[in-house]
């Protein structure tokens with residue numbers, strides 16, 4: 001029996017795949033005992049398949065023996081190849097073989113195809129109706145095997161994952177900001193999720209860290225991801241670093257992963273303003289619906305989205321101000337007082353810290369942490385270059401003055417450019 005596949009690569013592949021699956025099975029079995037389902041893409045995840053040895057038991061004492069490509073299928077096998085040299089996903093048609101501890105086997109035919117230029121895939125599976133639950137348990141296990149738990153999954157980046165490494169104590173900010181933020185995150189997962197569920201609301205919380213560049217927002221995200229992983233939660237980082245840039249569909253994809261997750265999930269979206277840029281019409285509606293939780297895919301264990309921005313003013317007021325879209329905004333400030341500046345100096349000078357350095361702390365107020373780090377790095381470089389054994393207060397001051405001048409010059413230049421452009425537009 002043959003089946004003609006219409007060549008419409010940008011249209012939904014669902015019907016084509018379903019037709020093919022039906023023909024495969026109708027020729028072998030009676031229709032009643034089989035079912036075709038929309039399946040999770042996780043079954044096509046190469047890391048999961050690589051880690052899924054036949055020794056792993058899942059469901060009610062089942063084992064996965066392996067999968068093989070069905071080469072006569074009209075869905076070609078395509079592997080997605082990542083930067084690091086890993087195969088990450090595949091599409092195509094495959095037979096998955098399972099065996100129970102008592103020796104009885106069953107087979108699932110899985111097809112997957114791209115349906116958009118953004119590499120979204122659709123996966124269908126045809127399987128014996130009586131083994132639906134076993135297939136579900138298989139997918140759940142694939143999910144666990146797909147990403148070792150100590151790593152943050154990256155959506156839309158050049159890498160697939162990373163290991164967070166910032167300790168909470170490494171971040172120097174006013175205590176109340178740090179503890180407010182941490183309490184918020186912790187109490188959402190530990191108590192909030194239960195409350196949302198009881199009220200039959202989607203347990204989806206969104207917070208924004210806003211503040212000037214270099215104040216520690218990325219550090220906070222990294223450290224909260226580390227904490228989440230230590231709790232056994234899943235952490236996902238939405239990146240704009242691949243060729244598709246900061247596209248909102250990536251946020252949607254992260255929410256989809258959160259929904260698939262059987263644990264609480266933390267999603268990090270840095271530079272949220274870029275993901276929201278110039279979205280009109282339907283796109284805009286999607287963004288707003290996702291943030292409202294209407295379009296949000298639901299993870300009953302709770303999803304916390306932490307976004308950051310250097311430019312809160314670039315975020316649409318419909319997102320920023322409307323209650324429920326962003327639940328809370330934390331302002332992450334530049335160095336507010338002498339005490340914080342001194343703590344930052346001590347941290348970055350390390351063994352080179354001398355009590356006399358404290359005298360310069362008050363001149364570092366109103367600059368971001370990244371600036372102080374630069375001042376210290378410059379002073380330390382000078383020390384090494386000049387073959388000296390310690391950083392004097394004068395050297396630190398010299399380094400500070402130099403960097404301040406650079407910043408002033410840069411600000412003047414940029415201010416000039418921006419004004420020039422504004423003048424032009426007017």
Ligand SMILES: Nc1ncnc2c1ncn2[C@@H]1O[C@H](COP(=O)(O)OP(=O)(O)O)[C@@H](O)[C@H]1O
Pocket residue numbers: 170171172173212213214215216217218219220368369370371373
């Ligand atoms: N609050 C802070 N405490 C300690 N170091 C900081 C702090 N803020 C900035 N830094 C230093 O500056 C670098 C850049 O900070 P980052 O977290 O990327 O800033 P942001 O994301 O707010 O632009 C950090 O890697 C760190 O070395």
Ligand SMILES: [Mg+2]
Pocket residue numbers: 217218270308
């Ligand atoms: Mg940042």
